[in-house]
Amino acid sequence: MAFTLHINASLLALGLGVIILLMRKGTWPHRAMGLIWVTAMAMSALSSFWLGGGVLPLLGHLGPIHLLSLWVLVALAVAVRAILQGKVRRHREWMRGAYIGLVAAFAGTLVPGRWMATQLGIW
Helix, strand or coil: CHHHHHHHHHHHHHHHHHHHHHCCCCCHHHHHHHHHHHHHHHHHHHHHCCCCCCCCCCECCECHHHHHHHHHHHHHHHHHHHHHCCCHHHHHHHHHHHHHHHHHHHHHHCCCCCHHHHHCCCC
């Protein structure tokens, strides 16, 4: 179940993130989609803690990729707090950083032998 949640939330956040980055900011559609995106990102990051860390376990089943999940959760919290305080530039920077983290994690799933790469027929 954690795997299915993680994949679905991640793919939703990946696709929706592109749309949000390209759309006009500050509008109600931006805010509504942003709320969905933050929720998907948080679900993706949180569900990753039930998944294995790959080839380099650091603590139990947790690996280096989980440090990225932790960083994404911090970035989301800082970005949401920033916009609630009216700090638009800080919000934008942290949201972009969170999205870059997601893209980096997705790129990591395309490594030969990983499940996503196999499913997509890349390798």
